[in-house]
Amino acid sequence: xxxxxxxxxxxxxxxxxxxxxxxxxxYCFAIHLIVTWNPYHRPxxxxxxxxxxxxxxxxxxxxxxxxxxSISEILEVAxxxxxxxxxxxxLWMPFILAIVTFQMIIVxxxxxxxxxxxxxxxx
Amino acid sequence: xxxxFSMWRMGPAFKRSKFAGPIAxxxxxxxxxxxxxxxxxxxxxxxCEFISFCNDDGRESYLKVVFWSLxxxxxxxxxxxxxxxxxxxxxxxxxxVLAIGWFFLGLSxxxxxxxSWFADAYSRLDVLAWMVCFLFGIAATVYLFFHIIxxxxxxxxxxxxxxxxDDNERRLVTEMIRRNIGxxx
Numbered sequence: 001x002x003x004x005x006x007x008x009x010x011x012x013x014x015x016x017x018x019x020x021x022x023x024x025x026x027y028c029f030a031i032h033l034i035v036t037w038n039p040y041h042r043p044x045x046x047x048x049x050x051x052x053x054x055x056x057x058x059x060x061x062x063x064x065x066x067x068x069x070s071i072s073e074i075l076e077v078a079x080x081x082x083x084x085x086x087x088x089x090x091l092w093m094p095f096i097l098a099i100v101t102f103q104m105i106i107v108x109x110x111x112x113x114x115x116x117x118x119x120x121x122x123x
Numbered sequence: 124x125x126x127x128f129s130m131w132r133m134g135p136a137f138k139r140s141k142f143a144g145p146i147a148x149x150x151x152x153x154x155x156x157x158x159x160x161x162x163x164x165x166x167x168x169x170x171c172e173f174i175s176f177c178n179d180d181g182r183e184s185y186l187k188v189v190f191w192s193l194x195x196x197x198x199x200x201x202x203x204x205x206x207x208x209x210x211x212x213x214x215x216x217x218x219x220v221l222a223i224g225w226f227f228l229g230l231s232x233x234x235x236x237x238x239s240w241f242a243d244a245y246s247r248l249d250v251l252a253w254m255v256c257f258l259f260g261i262a263a264t265v266y267l268f269f270h271i272i273x274x275x276x277x278x279x280x281x282x283x284x285x286x287x288x289d290d291n292e293r294r295l296v297t298e299m300i301r302r303n304i305g306x307x308x
Contacts, residue, residue: 014252014253014256015256017253017256017257017260018256018257018259018260018263019260020257020260021256021257021258021259021260021261021263021264022260022263022264022267025260025261025264025265025268026264028125029268031125031126031129032125032126032129034126035126035129035130035139036129036130036132036133038133038137042275042279045271045274045275045278046268046271046272046275049268049271050268053264053267083185085257087188088253088254088257089257090188090192091241091244091250091254092254092258093192093195093196093235094235094241097195097199097231097232097235100199100203101228101232104202104203104206104224104225104228107206107207107210107212108206108209108210108221108225110210110211110212111211
């Protein structure tokens with residue numbers, strides 16, 4: 001029996017889920033920008049904005065109780081936000097898989113189209 | 124795992140792409156090997172009674188969901204990759220490969236059917252509302268980042284136009300395209 005309690009830590013409001021989506025996506029985007037940092041890219045503004053958008057709500061939530069925070073509390077909140085975000089994405093998985101399956105049916109039946117690039121090269 | 128995926132997508136032109144595999148393994152280990160609930164004499168014992176992901180029950184249900192989700196996602200990925208390989212997109216249709224691909228895609232659907240967590244979630248109106256709200260949040264964030272990136276591009280000084288390819292470079296590019304897309308003919 002697979003079950004997962006979504007209402008832990010008091011997160012149950014609809015606005016909170018929208019906020020979790022914002023934090024989760026900003027967090028993923030920040031990681032992507034940091035990891036793929038290269039001299040041909042200027043990610044400073046998107047990186048700073050994504051860090052503000054993900055760390056701001058995390059800090060606010062970790063300070064919610066007593067106005068103080070610690071690294072462990074921030075990490076706990078980060079775990080909560082990311083696991084909730086991933087959990088909701090997993091919930092969407094059957095719908096995503098249905099679209100993917102439909103695409104695979106098209107791919108399986110598809111015959112190769114004439115490639116204008118190859119034709120251009122031949123000429 | 125996200126960092127590993129991003130590194131892997133950077134391709135062989137960047138040396139760091141070689142670290143994608145080990146980093147993905149570390150991420151997977153972090154996802155699966157969670158610490159157990161602290162013992163009664165450890166400092167966090169009482170705290171964990173109130174935090175569901177920290178106690179043994181929460182840990183067990185979390186691991187079940189992670190296990191079934193990883194099984195579904197990985198079988199779907201393998202299935203799609205095999206179907207694309209077996210179809211007529213890149214070469215001639217290969218029916219056994221195509222059949223194996225569909226087997227894995229079917230396996231993915233089977234794992235979803237076996238996981239009662241989806242049925243439990245879809246039968247609750249509040250969870251459905253959260254899913255929709257999450258989607259709205261994703262859409263709003265994408266919209267926000269779209270404008271941030273557009274603003275960044277607008278204020279970034281433009282590079283001067285590059286020189287057109289000379290004959291040697293043109294031949295090289297033509298040959299590369301011919302070998303990679305034209306099946307080496």
